[in-house]
Amino acid sequence: MTQLSFSAGRLLALYEKVAEAPDAVSRLRRFVLDLGVRGKLVEQDPADEPAVELLKRIAAEKVRLAKAGEIMKPKPLEPVEEPLFVVPMGWIWTRLGNIAAYIQRGKSPKYTAADGAPVISQKCVQWAGLDLTVAKQVTLDSLAKYEPIRFLRENDLLWNSTGTGTIGRVIRLFEPPDKLVCDSHVTVVRCLGVDPEYVRTWLRTDHVYGVIEERAAGSTNQVELTSQMANNQPVPLPPLAEQRRIVAKVEELMALLARLEAARDQREATRDRLTAASLARLTAMKARAEQEKGKAGLPAGSEPHDDAFPARFALDALPALTARPDQIGQLRQTILNLAVRGKLVKQDPTDEPASELLKRVAAEKARLLKAKMVLRQKAPSSDPDYAIATLPSGWKGIALGDLLNFVTSGSRGWSEYYADSGPFFIRAQNIRFGQLLLDNLAHVQPPSNSEGSRTQVAKGDVLIVITGAGVTNPAILEREIGEAYVSQHVGLARPTDPKISWWLLLCLMADHGGRFELVERAYGAGRPGLNLDNIRSLTIPLPPLAEQHRIVAKVDALMALCDRLEAALTIADTTRARLLEALLHEALAPVSTAEREAAE
Template identity: 40%
Template sequence: MKDTTFSSTRLLELYDRISDAEDAIPRLRRFVLDLAVRGKLVEQDAADEPAAELLKRIAQEKARLLKAGEIGKFKARDQISHGDLAFAIPPPWRPAFVEAVLNELQTGPFGSSLHQSDYCLGGIPVINPASLQDGRIVPIEKMAVDITTLERLASFKLRPGDIVLARRGEMGRCAIVTENEAGWLCGTGSLILRPSTFLCARFLVLVIGSPFGREYLGSSSIGSTMQNLNQSILLNLPFGLPPLAEQHRIVAKVDELMALCDQLEQARAGREAVRDRLTTASLARLTAPETDAEAFQSHARFALQSLPTLTTRPDQIKTLRQTILNLAVRGKLVAQDAADEPAAELLKRFKAGKDALKKETGDARIRLAPDAKREGYPLDLPLGWEVQSFENLFLFIDYRGNTPPKTEGGVPLITAKNVRMGALNREPREYISEQTFEKWMTRGFPRLGDLFFTTEAPLANVCLNDIEEPFALAQRVICFQPYATIDTRYLMLALTSEVMQALIDGQATGMTAKGIKAAKLKPLPIPLPPLAEQHRIVAKVDALMTLCDQLEASLTTTAATRSKLLNALLHEALEPAAETADA
């Protein structure tokens, strides 16, 4: 007889070909279970008692228990055939419904019998779906009852060998009750399965938790928001029943292969952790305060050579993007040019612009304010750079207080929901009437290129205004309107950097939803390079962000390709077993 087993060696060979796929190990686990319930995981043995004889013994046991009044009778079902199964099974196997191998099936107590007030700390554990984790029963401290409640619900006590199955939420979660959990209470969201003593209960657990079992229960369950499983659905689950001896061999083989998957998972996690540490260290060296110009160039070369290899997940791209912004606001992204007009000259024009606007309008919001000090900014800055406060850079245009009444159409209303980090999104679209617009927009009108800033929910999202038609601003959004010409795209990049976000967050208040008051925001310092360098920084960030986009797209494409390869390889691994089994 040819060897039809799926060995550890074969699994390792398969893993070597698909290890780069993100979901390789979970897919391998499902694949092993799929082979198990199809009769393609271990070799059949002609010396085994056929499954047909096993079904007879199970039926005899049930008849004896029924006659003795120890169990109830299930509703009669139609005869099952091979055609009721979703796949072919080996000749020694027989098709069966779950009902055929259960002595009892019991639903946990209803909510009218087990109330929230019955729960206590330190009592006897109650096993609800949340307690069923990775094929094990894990007690939850707050889900327990005292001895009085346990005895009142004594018919729902768990016995060794029972199977507890979740009947709500994710289908297929189940576990076998051991001596340790004997006497615990089945909860309202669970079912108690008592299989025949002639059945390997662990094999039934594999069937229920297999891709086929989960799919059948999930597609048959009821409920739109949360799936619910009733007894009838479970009892009608068709499956292939192997000889008892083969059931035990299957369970042993699954244990062996799952243990190997655990080892592969740990090795993969270790590899990813090393990658993360290397990536973090490479990027951290670029932004370390003590890094001098020569060391920075060396670190930058290493990062550029290493990051394409180290970067394998989209979340790592996010870190790379933030590093680019951090370098930008530290003056380390582009070279300084001694010919550039110093930022101090730029600040003089801002002061003149602010004074002129105050003289022209008499706006009470424009007040004399001290210049920001370099000491208030947490990082060293290059020669020619300056810092200045929000208040001395911008006129604050905001609309605090009530939200204006909204209409189906009219003048667009820009709210905090439209201000995303780095981009203005017109969705969701909201409007106010023209009459409300005239009464509402009394504190100034945003101009193209002005900055929008959210003060709360979410805090400190920043984007540029690119809207040409008239619109209104809602509360929780501030328009920063510069007093003089500046590259507002640079300012947007600066405000989205980690250092500026940290400064803003440090002045915010609130527990559940942080917010910042304008008075706390106004004195905060913003790093300012010479205007010409601002333009160079923006151009360099654009180029690098484009590379990040390409890398991210490449990862997405690679992930899709790996997923297709994984599907093909798993199919290929299954087919030889099928051919051999049919030979």
């Protein structure tokens, strides 16, 4: 009985339904392979010689080759008692060793730096084909000792046998150079009497490659594909003529998927460029408005800009500018940059200017110093290279240290004070970008001297990772948590006025608010890290206090909107993935007689 073939048109129709699924093309590639080795990709022809007859001829040829001394005497292999799935009529389950004249891992060669011959390692076996540019050299003397059967031939399959991320890759060899060999990390499969490309198709399916890759990725020890495992690998074998039809159809559909993938990549690249350009345009809106005021003879910042802008931005721009969850991060940074440049909320000319806030902060710092409640800190000095060119009316560019009572970091050598209970200990791993994780804090029993009290945190403190992988990550201690201290990898910046803490956090998160300078300081040279002067001297913009509060509230609202949008996009991706799986499952279901007759 024939099976309906799976045409390019059917694949294209399926792709149109699931094109937006995150891994649509890669999943469809695996689907095509699966259809092929199940006999669901091309029609079966009752006139084809059954695979069992093909196996008989292969067995007879192996006996002849063994008598001629061209191959080793074949060892009998156990029949496949529990096949993975039911195969069509005329097919048979067999083992790879039954349809191969030679299966063997390469030797461990004697390498040389020059005047040798290339040897294939697992790095040379790429899905795109053989890459000899990364091949090592084997000495010509050792190569002369190789048995002739080990030299690679046209149509040999090279099957990676080791290495997480490389094990299971399989390629077909075309026009190999003379006396080319593999090392011990690659298995050679030399097919006999069957289409080697069909065998490669089977070895690329999830039934084989997926299982090997999963086992390698999930193991703490190195997983190896031994020659014995390769010999005993079950294979669903169609008649030879059908093998060739399957290979041709797989190549046709894979070429179609390659074109679809290229078109999708181009669409995504165009969409990414459009998103980036749109976000850049949003950031530049106010600058153009100020330029227009200048042309009209009005002073910059002379009047509040239309508050309809943030509403349009929030309600209209956000969904239009993002189509994937990974784009939300770029959108969040745009919001932060708009915030610290005064482009997110309306300016109010009646607000007390930032210069008055600075005077109050300076007076309070002087009072604390006189009362010996804080120690005198090194005076900050802003870098003129990072001076802020233009600011809204009432704003001021300052050094971060102008707003702080002190900047310090945790003490070294506190590992001896770790405890099962007691005061909390905030470490770098507790600080994410803009977020302090309080659910996994360590405990310490700190020393009783002043060195302990120096690093104690308080509500409103701004914390910055100063060494390690998360360097420059900022967070704020937004509520009382009791007695707590910071580690040596965390910088502690205490604002003189706790009401400005949230504004400082925005500046440390926004590229235009000071983060760009902070990152450059951390990664400027050598091992990434910040010193306390890097923090004190950071150039930041300072708005009036009332405007700070309005900006922080607007940022909170827009970030919540981003959270909802990100969740919706993630749900959409999950839904598409489920639809893809459902459609693939449906496509693998048996075709009914009525459907077959209707199609014919």
